[in-house]
Amino acid sequence: MTLTPDVLRFLVRRVFNAHPGEIPCGDCYVHVDHFAEMELAGLDAAAALPLVEEHLQTCPGCREEFACLVAVLRDASQAPERAEP
Ligand SMILES: [Zn+2]
Structure with a gap:
């Protein structure tokens, strides 16, 4: 994709006209590990972090x-059990 003025205008408009509740990937990234931990703990992560869930x-x-x-955290929580000696 070439960044012509039209494309830039489109991208800027997309960023600023985002859904009011929407969060950018950067914000999602900050919270996603907490979100994953809550999921694995059996807590309602979607209710606690609805914007992350929506993202x-x-x-x-x-x-x-x-x-x-989630896969990494799940593996880490099962680390003591090894399949091979
Ligand atoms: Zn994202």
């Missing part, structure tokens, strides 16, 4: 990041 629903990149984080 994960709409952003494939952050959703992938979240999925990786």
Whole structure:
């Protein structure tokens, strides 16, 4: 994609006309580890961090990041059990 003035205008408009409750990826990234920990602890992360939940629903990149984080945290919590001696 070439950044012509039209494309820039489109991007700026997208950023500033975002849904009022929407958070940028940077904000999601800050909270996503807490969100993942709550999920694994069986807490209602979506209720505690609704903006993060909403962002994960709409952003494939952050959703992938979240999925990786959950997988890593889940592995870490099961670390003492090793399949091989
Ligand atoms: Zn995102």
